[in-house]
Amino acid sequence: MEGNETAERQRLRGDLVDLLNTYSSEANHIGHAFAHLHRLNATDLHALLAVMHAERRGAPLTPGKLGEAIGLTSGATTALIDRLERGGHLRRSRESADRRVVHLRYADAGMALALSFFAPLSPRTDEVMAQFGVGELQTIEKFLHGMISALISYRDELRSH
Known part of the structure; x- marks a missing residue:
């Protein structure tokens, strides 16, 4: 029996x-x-994906954290943020008592573009997810978190070389 389980x-x-x-x-x-x-x-x-995911988690990114997340220098991150802000995709927000702290938010115009583009995908993914019970989805969630952590760990290791 053990051999069959190993093969599977x-x-x-x-x-x-x-x-x-x-x-x-x-x-x-x-x-x-x-x-x-x-x-x-x-x-x-x-x-944009990093900013969106951070917002969903309730922990908006600072420019420094964005740079770390996508592997850019401070100058390159500033240029990126400036470009995305000019394009209406991002906005800078000062939300803390320390006015020097800047958080990055998805701008309303950028969010509207993303929603209109990705909206047709939602019913397709909802249909797939409806085939699984809550317990199964929790197992899948745990699996994906583990796989993502493995990738991030390896990515960080590669960056340190």
Whole structure:
């Protein structure tokens, strides 16, 4: 029995890695289509996603944290933020008692563009998620968090070389 479980684990490992790679590739294609449509480059798109995810978590990014997240120098981060702000995608916000602290927020115009582009995808993903119970979704969530942590750890290791 143990040999069968080991063989199945190996099969699942290979299949899941292939599926994650395919998912990542397809998501990148959609992201690139959005970026191309709105004259954004890959770094712009990564920055917007980082800002959006941080906002969803209730912890908006500072320019420094954005630079760290996407691997840019301070000067390059400032130029990126300036460009995205001019394009209506981002806005700088001073929300703390310390007025020197700047947080980055998705601008209303940028959010409207993203929502209109990605809205047709939502019913498709909702249909897939409806096929799974809450417990299954929690297991998938735990798995994806673990895989993302592994990728981030390796990415950070590569940056330190």
